[in-house]
Amino acid sequence: MSKEHTYTNGEVTIIWRKERCIHSTRCWKGLPAVFQPGQRPWIKAEGQATEAIIAQVEQCPSGALTYRMNGEGAAEERNDEAHVRMEVTPGGPLVLHGDVDVVLPDGSTEHRTGRSAFCRCGASANKPWCDGSHRRVGTLG
Numbered sequence: 001m002s003k004e005h006t007y008t009n010g011e012v013t014i015i016w017r018k019e020r021c022i023h024s025t026r027c028w029k030g031l032p033a034v035f036q037p038g039q040r041p042w043i044k045a046e047g048q049a050t051e052a053i054i055a056q057v058e059q060c061p062s063g064a065l066t067y068r069m070n071g072e073g074a075a076e077e078r079n080d081e082a083h084v085r086m087e088v089t090p091g092g093p094l095v096l097h098g099d100v101d102v103v104l105p106d107g108s109t110e111h112r113t114g115r116s117a118f119c120r121c122g123a124s125a126n127k128p129w130c131d132g133s134h135r136r137v138g139t140l141g
């Protein structure tokens, strides 16, 4: 299970899993008042509108960002999907939407919810997950 970093505005809590981030830049280009790479902490939820935060979190392509409403348990974490769907992103990873158990080469199983980005360029240093290296190698067009 990857480590969670959490940030809240008192109403909604943003959850960020660093290992899943493929540095798509979508969050900080879409909502720069909240997502500020280079700053510490890099997510500033305080004083920001819950609706805008949720709308942006739901656009994270890798599942690195999810959210839960404060007062709800971890089981209520949002951004899960009821069925599995696989998306071949242009020039990027395979993005699986939904709950899935991934059996890794060492025989261990990792349970994933929400979105998971799988490397299809072969260059990731964190296989089977995409780490954004496809942009550097450029083999996917």
Ligand code: SF4
Residues within 6 Å of the ligand: 020, 021, 022, 023, 024, 025, 026, 027, 028, 059, 060, 061, 062, 063, 064, 065
């Ligand atoms: S993968 Fe998600 S968390 Fe990472 S930069 Fe893109 S939108 Fe932000």
Ligand code: FES
Residues within 6 Å of the ligand: 092, 093, 094, 118, 119, 120, 121, 122, 123, 124, 129, 130, 131, 132, 133, 134, 135
């Ligand atoms: S597809 Fe992103 S690192 Fe390979």
